[in-house]
Amino acid sequence: MTTIENRLVGTDLGLTSYADVPTSDTPQKAKDFTSDQEVRWCPGCGDYVILATVRSFLPELGLRRENLMFVSGIGCSSRFPYYLDAYGIHSIHGRAPAIATGLAVTRPDLSVWVVTGDGDALSIGGNHLIHALRRNVNMTILLFNNRIYGLTKGQYSPTSQVGMVTKSTPMGSIDHPFNTLSLALGAEATFAARALDSDRKGLTEVLRAAAEHRGTSFVEILQDCPIFNDGSFDVLRKDDAEQRLIRLVHGAPIRFGADGEFCVVRKGFGLDIAATAEVAESDIVVHDAYTDDPDYAHALSRLSDQDLRHVLTGIFRSVRRTTYDDAARAxxxxxxxxRPVGPDASQALQALLNGRETWTVG
Structure with a gap:
């Protein structure tokens, strides 16, 4: 452990993400976070319910609106800051995590959020996303995944499934899509979670945990694009959705199905799906979101597939590690x-200018 980490352990590692953010003097309601801007998304867009859920959740934090900062990139989801009565930046394509990093480092009195999409974050912004995750900057990243480029009118995205026919793939996509949670965990994300836009209860629970986490919180939100990828997640909303949705609850055995007839078990170095009746109770994996073992969370992420036969939601991983911004400030x-002061400062400057890292070029 480095000197900086030694100085921080027991301080930042026990704090919430907004420990240094001023709180409001009066109770807040969802309408307090509603701006005067007309919401302009296509009818039926999943962004509407996400916006409503975030507006309803923010009063729980009790933070001053002046100290909330939402940073977005480019895309349909990136209109989000306009519709919240808080500070926000509609920034550059894919660069929202970089701008948010600067804010988090220089302004510990801000609660910093990034709102992005699968194209914005995982294509042009892929480099910025992975480095924000590995650095563990104190921010919450909400990635809206509709598996398509919506604002630019229907091109395939880094999460579009193989064979998907779009304007840019008229014969079907031949690209293998990202597994977003595997990507985040591979970049050493200290908090990784997934929610479904229409599952307001589940989304709120994930948002609450993400906001509490000190470090980079990565939340993928599966949402519908009714124009260019309509019904892409409908199978997760139908009557038989319980056969596909695997909800993760810390400390609980991982079972799913209408009557818990399926479960998750260990298989070799990974995890697998099994019929509950065919395995011993002791073989069923009990979810541990707080384990330091990164392989466990990664194995969970691999259970979700692009055909949506199984999709895991909830908190995959939540662990503590020194944050980049706390270390930078330290x-x-x-x-x-x-730093020298008085006459010593002048001598120190001259010593720096004439030090061993200078050369005479003849």
Whole structure:
């Protein structure tokens, strides 16, 4: 463990993401977070219910609206900041995590959120996303995944399934899509979760945990695009959805189905689906979202497939690690404490300018 990490353990690792953010003096309601802007998404878009859920959830935090910052990139989801009565930036395509990193490092009094889409975050913004995750910057990233480019009118995206016919793949996509949770966990995300747009209860629970987590919280939200990928997640909303949806609850055995007739068991170095009646109770995996074992969360992410035969929702992983912004501020404090003052400062500057890292070029 480094000197910086030693200084931070027991401080930042026990705090919520918004420990330094000023709280409101009065109770808040969803309408307090509703801006005067007309919401402009296509009728039936999943963004509407996500917006309503976020507006209803934010009062729980009790934070001053002036200290909430929502940063978005480019895409349908990126209109989100306009519709919240809080501060926001409609930024550059794929660069929202980079801008949010600057805010989180320089302004610990802000609760920083990133709103992005599968195209914005995983294509042009893929590099920025993975580095925000590995650095563990204190922010919450909401990735709206409709498996299509909506704003630019229906091209396939990095999460579109193989064979999908779009304007840019008239014969069907030949690209293998990202498994978003596997990607996040592979980038060392300390918090990774998934929710379905229409599952308001489940989405709220995930948002609550993500907001509490100090570090980068990554939340994938599966949502419908009624124009260019209509009904893409309908199988997760139908009567037999219980045969497909696997809801993760920390400390509970992972069972699913209308009567819990299916379960998750260990198989070799990974996990698999089994019939509950055919395995011993002790063989059923009990979900542990807080384990330090990254392989377990990754194995969970691999159970979800692009054909939606099985889709896991809930919190895959939530662990503590020093945040990039806390470490950066600790370094600045250390540098300031060691900075010479008075006559010594001038001598220190000359020593720096004439130090061993200078050369004479003849």
């Amino acid at each position: 370094q600045l404090q250390q540098a300031n404490a060691q």
